[in-house]
Amino acid sequence: MIQTFAFYLFAVFTIASGAITIMARNPVHSVLWLILAFFNAAGLMVLVGAEFIAMLLVIVYVGAVAVLFLFVVMMLDIDFAELRAGFIKNFPLGMALALVLLAELVLGIGAYRAGALELGVPDGTAMAPVGESNIEAIGALMYGRYLFLFEAAGIILLVAMVGAIVLTHRPRTDVRGQNIAKQIARRPDEATVNVKPEIGKGVSL
Known part of the structure; x- marks a missing residue:
């Protein structure tokens, strides 16, 4: 009973967070919803006994990829008006690609149900030893x-x-190069200079 409830809970949150990831207007919010989708997908992997894949989802995707996306999105100066304009401009192309992928998916499922496709059968050579x-x-x-x-x-x-x-x-041309040997060979009398500035004029660097 608990496994069934956990499965539907993780599945609903995974689908919902994935949909909100696509529909969110703010890229930062999209990355945060994507992280939530990864966590719920990891929960689904734990339920089916694939704890290694769940660990990869949390460590690799959440801990590295999604956080990297978040840092990049937050560091970039994104023009949201231009982003939405580009989305509207490329919407027909995106819909065409989505229809092509949908047609391929329907064709593949139909071919599999018709018996034209035969999936590989495990031969037992990669079977996990007992007790591991x-x-x-x-x-x-x-x-x-x-x-x-x-x-x-x-x-x-x-x-x-x-x-x-x-x-x-x-190579950066706006930054003066550093000469390590010259810095090490510098004497104390060359490093500091005693000056007597006049009152109210400060120190010239």
Whole structure:
């Protein structure tokens, strides 16, 4: 009874917060509703026994991605009038894409029910050992059977991050460069200067 109530509670809040995320006028409010949707989706994952995915939703999506979105939205100077004008301008294109995706979804469901599509059947090789949790089983697969693929994915992400930094890095010309060797070799008599300013004229820097 409690599981059923929790399922409907999490499901309703997930759908409602996802809809409000799309319909909210303020981008900051949209990000906050998106975080609520992630938390409720994590609750649904816990109910089905996928605690590892629930942990990923909370740590990765809420703790990193959504917070990053929130910081970026709050730091940018967003013109809401221009944003709404762009939304109205691109509304026909968005509706066309939505109709295409809906047609693909209906076609896929129809093909599956007609028997034209056959989903893969687990062969039991990746089955979790008896007495181990999902996290332990996923860790054994990730760092055992799929170790090289996991390391390759990490290298690709690292190269992409370094490439993005190199492409976007621009040397600043409005800031004077810092000479560390000159600062270390500076003597005390060169660092400070004693002046006697006249009354009412202050100190010139």
